[in-house]
Amino acid sequence: MSYQIAVLAGDGIGPEVMAEARKVLVEVEKRFELNIEYSEFDVGGIAIDNHGSPLPAATLKGCEAADAILFGSVGGPKWEHLAPNEQPERGALLPLRGHFDLFCNLRPARLHLGLEHMSPLRSDISARGFDVLCVRELTGGIYFGKPKGRQGEGQDEQAFDTMRYSRREIERIARIAFEAAQGRSKKVTSVDKANVLACSVLWREVVEGVAKDYPDVELEHIYIDNATMQLLRRPNEFDVMLCSNLFGDIISDEIAMLTGSMGLLSSASLNSDGFGMYEPAGGSAPDIAGQGIANPVAQILSAALLLRHSLQLEDAASAIERAVSKALSSGYLTGELIDADKRDQAKTTSEMGDFIANAI
Amino acid sequence: MSYQIAVLAGDGIGPEVMAEARKVLVEVEKRFELNIEYSEFDVGGIAIDNHGSPLPAATLKGCEAADAILFGSVGGPKWEHLAPNEQPERGALLPLRGHFDLFCNLRPARLHLGLEHMSPLRSDISARGFDVLCVRELTGGIYFGKPKGRQGEGQDEQAFDTMRYSRREIERIARIAFEAAQGRSKKVTSVDKANVLACSVLWREVVEGVAKDYPDVELEHIYIDNATMQLLRRPNEFDVMLCSNLFGDIISDEIAMLTGSMGLLSSASLNSDGFGMYEPAGGSAPDIAGQGIANPVAQILSAALLLRHSLQLEDAASAIERAVSKALSSGYLTGELIDADKRDQAKTTSEMGDFIANAI
Numbered sequence A, B: 001m002s003y004q005i006a007v008l009a010g011d012g013i014g015p016e017v018m019a020e021a022r023k024v025l026v027e028v029e030k031r032f033e034l035n036i037e038y039s040e041f042d043v044g045g046i047a048i049d050n051h052g053s054p055l056p057a058a059t060l061k062g063c064e065a066a067d068a069i070l071f072g073s074v075g076g077p078k079w080e081h082l083a084p085n086e087q088p089e090r091g092a093l094l095p096l097r098g099h100f101d102l103f104c105n106l107r108p109a110r111l112h113l114g115l116e117h118m119s120p121l122r123s124d125i126s127a128r129g130f131d132v133l134c135v136r137e138l139t140g141g142i143y144f145g146k147p148k149g150r151q152g153e154g155q156d157e158q159a160f161d162t163m164r165y166s167r168r169e170i171e172r173i174a175r176i177a178f179e180a181a182q183g184r185s186k187k188v189t190s191v192d193k194a195n196v197l198a199c200s201v202l203w204r205e206v207v208e209g210v211a212k213d214y215p216d217v218e219l220e221h222i223y224i225d226n227a228t229m230q231l232l233r234r235p236n237e238f239d240v241m242l243c244s245n246l247f248g249d250i251i252s253d254e255i256a257m258l259t260g261s262m263g264l265l266s267s268a269s270l271n272s273d274g275f276g277m278y279e280p281a282g283g284s285a286p287d288i289a290g291q292g293i294a295n296p297v298a299q300i301l302s303a304a305l306l307l308r309h310s311l312q313l314e315d316a317a318s319a320i321e322r323a324v325s326k327a328l329s330s331g332y333l334t335g336e337l338i339d340a341d342k343r344d345q346a347k348t349t350s351e352m353g354d355f356i357a358n359a360i
């Protein structure tokens, strides 16, 4: 079989960690006799510099021609003077999500055995571990709802945004959460603010309805404010967290930070045809870019998710994940995951990539 | 001078902790030669039971006649079968805030010396302590924005909410944040989602403008998703957090939980005339109601805030706060703040109240 992957490395550490993911994919191709073609395109800040836009038409066209997008990261101080919605993150990510109808965002976060001390949580809480999958609706809600804008003058000038959800939009993301829960600990926690938002009242109604089709999965509802709190006290009691776009933005980042090892977390954004975009959860980390010390694991695991969800290559995906586990359990780690007094044992970005590629 | 306080004890532990706040106020009246009159009204679940509404007309009228409202807490399992927006919390709090234009919500949270181990944060993070004031806009944004509702049929049925802010609304809450910062560590962190929301772009613009009038105060902007994360890693670097209604709901609860001692946290909701409503940050805690073990400190500190902000009785307010500090620093604590193996030293609700009243 032959496949086409659009590679959008982006800014900051993006190109460095992408190079390691490519190394690993080369080994995967050999072992599983795959033929993957890669086409590279500018995105984010580098695309602003080279083409005047964070998402040039050629990049979008290249993505359309591919089976999936492997995305690095975008943004950095160089483009921070731009208006928020011309910046690389917003200007590349939201149009990509909208254009390809990537309504389903999967953001898993778990405490890796042996890395519990990295968590900002108290040791007795992190000792219990946790493994949470945030299923976030990604193309609706207040991100894309119309009308959005300004009206009026002087002190009366107003800005407005519209949060909007249809039964159809809620149902399709809810089904994904319940299906994911069936392959995990069989619990869905639906996050909303039904005591304030009309959208959340509909959300609850639809989620209750969908739950009837999954009698083996336990459903609970929690308000977003309470969810933010309970994750701090008892993260181990959550399994799948089903969230609207805005609440998922917050919850997925909170659980990522709770692991204390964002450099290990990848995410998938999918549409209903299995086309998807795969990216690390951390940002472009401009402060450490170019030093060869960034952790490539999140980018490598993003490639594994791509193989699994968009190319249906489960064996190849698992092979990558096993190779990563082997590195981590052998204490093969980049510097940010190591105590200051043992930093001399830290592996570089490319050492990590080599180890994982060899372990395939 | 003579004052009138409307007392709305509500449900769960509300009446128990309110009784202790009243004890303390009696001593304050004596010591400062005040004449405070109290009028009690039903609110929340008990008001649904007695009058068919969580906020009966008589309660609202009683509040109108008072100089300030001392609020307990509302809600409990008995009323959870009701539709979310008929429940005690939503049905009492939002109309009270709207009716009295209580646009300014102050929610302070700090780690008390000696209680750092209560925080769910890792010990090296909590050891650095923190002292954050969340200044939350309380009568605008997506809570009250119109239109809000439903339209369409079948799978196309949609729900919608409107987030809406005017320059005027943003400016008045921003000024309060900057003024508060002047009396604290002189830093305002404005929380928004300006890469997605039109309201947040306006929010930033207005906050930047207001900041010019407070050159001694440092201003930084942070996205809500990043704020949720950074609070976990470095809570000690925040001072005043300025938030819209929805983001303040989330941030104030997160910082409250980060203290690990919600039973010590009070909040104030004010309008521009100094009229206000004062309440503990924790809920009605139905699981421990009626056992005499609830912590009355948050309710007692709410009374202190009332004296300060609505009655301009700074001395009396400080006297209460000093008495509370004395109790806490003497290790005079209710059970939830004590390690399991020392629970026999726990004080009851009324012992706490007595100690603090005597210390006035």
Ligand SMILES: CC(C)[C@H](C(=O)O)[C@@H](O)C(=O)O
Binding pocket: A089, A090, A093, A094, A249, B195, B196, B225
């Ligand atoms: C950059 C921003 C628009 C984006 C979002 O809010 O979705 C980011 O925070 C994310 O979570 O991918």
Ligand SMILES: CC(C)[C@H](C(=O)O)[C@@H](O)C(=O)O
Binding pocket: A195, A196, A225, B089, B090, B093, B094, B249
């Ligand atoms: C009960 C609810 C409507 C309320 C809010 O969201 O404001 C509560 O969470 C709070 O923070 O006071």
